[in-house]
Amino acid sequence: MSAEMDALVRGVNDKLEALEATLHDLGGVRGRCAAEDGSVTAEVDADGALTGLWLAESVATRPPAEVSRLILWAARRAAAEATAQRARIIAGLNDALISKNVGGDPDSA
Numbered sequence: 001m002s003a004e005m006d007a008l009v010r011g012v013n014d015k016l017e018a019l020e021a022t023l024h025d026l027g028g029v030r031g032r033c034a035a036e037d038g039s040v041t042a043e044v045d046a047d048g049a050l051t052g053l054w055l056a057e058s059v060a061t062r063p064p065a066e067v068s069r070l071i072l073w074a075a076r077r078a079a080a081e082a083t084a085q086r087a088r089i090i091a092g093l094n095d096a097l098i099s100k101n102v103g104g105d106p107d108s109a
Contacts, residue, residue: 014096015096015097018093018096018097019093022089022090022092022093025089026046026086026089027046029045029046029082029085029086029089030043030044030045030046030051030082030085031043031044031077031078031079031080031081031082031083031084031085032044032052032078032081033074033075033077033078033081034074035070035073035074037058038056039055039056039058039059039062039070040053040054040055040056040059040067040070040071040073040074041053041054041074042054042071042074042075042077042078043078044075044078044079044082045082046082046085046086048079048082048083050075053071053075055067055071
């Protein structure tokens with residue numbers, strides 16, 4: 001193969017590795033937030049889906065509306081944390097794809 005073809009193949013392989021690493025990292029994204037008193041803890045994944053909810057025994061003494069507000073608050077905060085993690089991972093992918101541009105010209109195909 002020519003040096004140009006070798007560079008092209010290397011660039012494509014680098015991008016594939018960056019994509020695979022991103023998928024792996026996204027699979028590990030978790031946002032977790034606990035109420036200040038520890039009575040409610042929520043965990044979400046990279047998509048914002050609730051993956052865990054922990055309630056302390058102390059919530060049994062609180063009105064249901066208060067408990068539901070705490071759950072929603074913790075879930076929103078956990079989702080915000082997961083979103084921030086996901087954004088950092090995607091930004092890293094974007095940087096990797098731009099810096100390892102195949103052919104050197106962003107408009108080349």
